Amino acid sequence: MIINQGDKEDQTNTFNKYAFACAIVASMVSIVSGYDTGVMSGAMLFIKEDLGISDTQQEVLAGILNLCALVGSLTAGRTSDYIGRRYTIFLASILFILGAGLMGYGPNYAILMVGRCVCGVGVGFALMIAPVYSAEISSASSRGFLTSLPELCIGIGILLGYISNYVLGKYLSLKLGWRLMLGIAALPSFVVAFCILTMPESPRWLVMQGQLGKAKKVLMQVSNTTQEAELRLKDIKIAAGLDENCNDETVKLPQKSHQGEGVWKELILRPTPSVRWMLIAAVGIHFFEHATGIEAVMLYSPRIFRKAGITSKEKLLLATIGVGLTKIVFLVIALFLLDKLGRRRLLQISTGGMIIGLTLLGLSLTVVDKSNGNVLWALILSIVATYAYVAFFNIGLGPITWVYSSEIFPLKLRAQGASIGVAVNRTMNAVVSMTFISIYKAITIGGSFFMFAGISVLAWLFFYFFLPETKGKALEEMEMVFTKKSSGKNVAIEMDPIQKV
Template structure:
C-alpha cells in the first residue's frame, strides 16, 4: 500500500494547471523588465539625436538600470520575507510604473536618468521575486519549466520592445522615444492590481505559522488532497515547524525573527554549513557567469553590431533586432519544454558549447569586416557576423539564460531562499551593468571582434565552473535539494525521482532543513 501511494503521489505531482497559471501571472512582471531592455536598445538611437548625448552618457543610461537594480534586489529578499511573495510582485509593478512614467515624460537627460533609476529598483524586485514565487508554488516535476518562465517573459518583453522601436520610430523625434519608454507604465498598473488575486506562497505561509492557509493553497495547486498533505509535511519539516504547535487548526504564530528573515545573512556568510557553502558558490556562480558570456552586449548593442557588419539603414537595423528577439523567445520556449525532461546540466553545458563557438565565429567575422575597406568587406564575413549573432542568441536562450534563474531559485533551503536569491540577483545585475556600461569602451580598446573573442574565453571558464561545481537538481523536491549538496564538490546526478517514489514511505530519505537526513 505504501508503494502504491508513493507511485500515485509521483504520478500526480506537477500536473496541476492552477499552479502553472499562478506562475505565469507571477512571471509577467519580467515582461516589463525585458521590454525596458529591448526598447532602450532602439530608443538610444533617437535619444542621442534628440538630447545630443555622448557615448559616455549612452553607456551610463544603458547600465544605470542594473546599478539601481542592486538596491531593489538587495532589499527585495527581506521585504518578501516580511510582506509575502505576492505583495512583493505587486510592489515591483508599482515601482516600475513610476519609473516608466518618468521616462515617458522626461523633458531632459537628467529626468530620463532618474526614471531609469526608479525602473531599475523595480527590475531588482522583479528578477528576485518571480522565480522564487514560481519555485515555491510549483511541484518538483514542473519546477524547472515554471522557474524558467521569467526568462521567456523577459525575452518576450525584449521582442515587444524591438517591435515598439520599429513601429514608433515613425513618430516625430520628440515623441517617438518617449512613447517607446512610457508604454511600460500601462501593463505595470494592470499587473499591480491583478496579482493580488493570486494565492500566497504556501512555503512563506508556513514560515509565518499560517499552516491552515498554506494547506488551503496546496490543495488548490495539487491534484490530490494526499499530495497536499505530503507536501505540507515536507515544508513544515524544512521550516523547523514539525511539532504540535504547527498543527493544522492551531492559531497562527506571532512572526519570529526567523520567519521575517532575520539572521539569514549571518547563516549564509559568517557560519555557513558545508552544504550551504556549496549551494552559495553554485547559485552565485551561475549569476556571475551569465553575463560574462556577452549576452547584454549582443542584446543592448545589437544595432551597433549589425551596423559594424554592414547593415546600413536605421530601418534595416531595427528590423534585424526584431529577428534577435524572435530567436531568443523561440529557443527559450524550447528550453522550457526540455529542462524537466533532460535535466539542467545537459542543457546548460550544451548551451555553453554553442555560445563558445558562436562568439569565436562572431569575433572572426567582425574582425575581417572591420579591417576591410569601407563597403568592401567579404560577403562571407558579413554573413558569418550576422548569422552568428542569431546562433549565439539561440545557444544562450536554450540553456544559460533560463537555467540560471531556474537553478538559482531552487537550490536554496527555505529559510535562506528569498534573501539568497536577492544576493544572486544583485550579483547578476552587477555583472550586467559591468558589461553594458563598458562594452563600447571595450570594443574601442580591443576592437569589436576582440571583445567577442574575450567573451568566448570567459564562456569556457563558465563551462568549467558549472561542470565541476553544480550538481543536477532535476526532479528533486525543494526540501531535498540541500541534501544533494552534502556529498562534496564533485557534480553528481541524484537518484531518479522514479526510484525515490517507488520506495516504501518508511524508507524515503528527506532533508530536515538543517542539512541532516531523517528517516
C-alpha cells in the same frame, strides 16, 4: 529502496492548471522588466539624435538600470520575507508605473536618468521575486517549466521593446517616438498590479508566518491530489522547524531566524558546507550569465550589425527584432527540456554552443574590421553567429540561471539567497552594458567577442564541476543534494518510483 523526501511528492506528469495560472500572473511582471531592457537598445538611437548625448552618457543610461536593480535585488529578499511574495510583485509593478511615467515625460537627460533608476529598482524586485514565487507554488516535476516562465516573459518583453522601436520610430516624430517607447510600459504595469492581487500567497511563505491553514488551502489548489498537498505541507513544515503532525490553523514559529540578521549569518558569516556550496553555485551561475556577453548582444545589437555592414536604421532595427524572435523561440524550447534533460546537461550543451557562436562572431567582425569594403560572407556569418549565440544562450544558461538559483536554497534562506544571486547578476549586467563600447574601442569589436568566448570556456568548466543536478528534487531535499561528498558531476538524480515503473 530508500525513498527520499522529495520522492514523496507526487511526480506524475499531470499538469496543475492553477499553479500554471499563478506562475503566469507572477511572470507578467517580467514582461515589463524585459521591455525596459529591450526598448532602450533602439531608443538610444533616437535619444542620441534628439538630446545630443555622448557615447559615455549612452553607456551610463544603459547601465544605470542594472546598478539600481542591484539595490532593488538586495532589498527584495528581506522585503518579500516581511510583506510576502505577492505584495513584493505588486510593489515592483508600482515602481514600473512611476519609472515609465518619468521616462515618457523625459524633458531632459536628468529626468530620463531618474525614471530609468526607478525602473531599475523595480527590475531588481521583479527578477528576484517572480522565479522564487513560481518555484514555491510548483511541484518538483513541473518546477523547471514554471520557474523558467519569468525568463520567457523577459524575452517576450525584450521582443516587444524591439518591435516598439521599429514601429514607433518609423511612424512617429523624433521627439514623440522615443518618449512613447519608454512611457507605454506603464500600461501593462497597471494590469500586472491589478492581477497580482487576485493571486494566492506562496504556501511556503505562509508556513514561515505560522499560517498553516492558509498554506494548506493554497496547496490544495496547486496540487493534483489531496495526498500530494498533504505530503508537500508536511515537508514544508519540517523545513520550517515545525512538528510535521501539527494540524493547527495558526502556530507560533520557534524563532524568526528567516528574517533579519540570522539569515545573513547563516548565508555569509557562518554557512554550513552545503549552504556554502549553494551560495558558490548561485553566485557563479549569475556571474557567468552576463560575463559571457549576452547583455552586449541584446543591448548593443544595432551597433554590432552596423559594424558588420548594415547601415540603414530600419534594417538595423529589423535585424534586432530577429534577435528577439530567436530568444523567444529557444526559450519556449527550453521550457519543455528543463524537466526532461535536466539542468546540467542543458547547461553544458548551451555553453558549448555559446563558445562556438562567440568565436565565429569575433572572427567575422575582425574580418570586417580589417577589410576596406564590405565582405558579404563575413556580414552573413556575423548575423548567423549572433543568432546562434542567442539561441544557445536561451536554450540553457538564460532560463536555468533563474530556475537553479531560486530552487537550491533552504526555505528560510531562499528569498535572501536568491537576492544575492540577483545582485551579482545585475552587477555583471551593469559592468558589461556600461563598459562594452569602451572595451571594443580598446581591443576591437571582434576582440571583445573573443574575450567573451574565453570567459564562456571558464563558465563551462565551472558548471561541470560545481553544479549538481536538481531535476525532480523537492525544494526541501536540496540540502541533501548539496551535502553529497562527490563532486558536482557525480551527483545523480534518483527518479521517483512512479516514474521508474
